[in-house]
Amino acid sequence: MSISKEKFDEIKSRYSTLLILEADxxxxxxxxxxxxxxxxxxxxxxxxxxxxxxxRLESAAYEVFALGHEVEDLI
Structure with missing residues (x-):
């Protein structure tokens, strides 16, 4: 990965309580x-x-974002 460990840890910290619940x-x-x-x-x-x-990365990010909205509609 090109991002630093600190940046990865920063992103990871936003999701520190991630459990597999309905909106997870x-x-x-x-x-x-x-x-x-x-x-x-x-x-x-x-x-x-x-x-x-x-x-390629930006396109993948967009697809994941769109998928998130589709999942949100299902929930």
Whole structure:
């Protein structure tokens, strides 16, 4: 990963109470979304020429975000 351990820990700390309860799948998807965007941002900063990787990560983050809304509609 390109993000620092500190950034990973920061994102992880937002979800420290994650349990598998009714709304938790949405929280898990939010965690993945944040992690994907943080990785894309880290690559933008350190390797801005890696546009394919950046685009791939941002696209994945968007798909996870959209999936979260679909899951939310089911709950």
């Amino acid at each position: 799948p949405i929280e898990a998807l939010n965690f993945v979304h944040d992690l994907l965007y943080a990785e894309a941002d880290a690559i933008k900063e350190n390797e801005p020429y890696a546009t394919v990787s950046i685009k």
